[in-house]
Amino acid sequence: MIDGIWHLRGSISFDAAENDAIVLARLETLLKKQRKPISSRGTSGLVFDSPMWRNMFAPNWLAMIVYDRGSFQIDRSAASSARLEYDLRSLHCFIFCLFGAAMFFSVGSVGGNISRGIMLAVVAFCWLYGMNMLLAWVRIPRLIRKTVLHP
Template sequence: MLDRIEDLLERQRKPVIRRGEDDLVFDSPMWSDFFGPNWLAMVLYDRGRFWIEQGSDGRILRYDLRSLHGFVFCLFGAAMFFAGGLVEGVAEGLKFAAIAFGWLYGMNMLSAWARIPRAIRKAVDRL
């Protein structure tokens, strides 16, 4: 199962930095492939871990993904909207920044939350 996840990560341009018997870890800073394809399901995530647990119903694949660099990038974008909104006052600047951050980060996360589980299931279920 982890071999299939490793293939998925390779297709997603997420290099595996550690592979154990029951887990694997990838680390891919956002700036390492900044001008790469941005339509990939896992483009927003810069670090993650996949592992297999033995449950009562059999083996279960678990994962933990982190998007710190995407979060910081979206904060920077929101700060630019805040600076632009300061012409109208601090309250307007904060409103513009909140809307920009919600749109930039929120829409990226919603898209990832819908696409990543589907990509993982497809990678694991293929024969």
């Protein structure tokens, strides 16, 4: 339940006549553009694993920059439909932002003003992590949908 804070999960329906290999090839191209190396690939899915420190100097405008691990799986359980299910994790970004909030807490609580330190920490965390996640929650599903449905 709490892992929903650093996970982005979703699914996209696509044409059942579409070949799985073609969909996965499109996703590979997307991940290559996003500088996310693929760690494993099967016949119906793929996984990437890219710790935050590996791409520390990657361009920060990339949509998937905050995600350190992810999986894409094609589900064909119904005969007439196909779905791409994805699960992306931003745990490293979450922890980094917690450290940033702790730094703001320590600066804000100088002189014994703990409430000011807490307020600064909450604002810093919401700004650092919250704004990155809001952008990702809007951009990434659109990017994946565009990749899968419009080659």
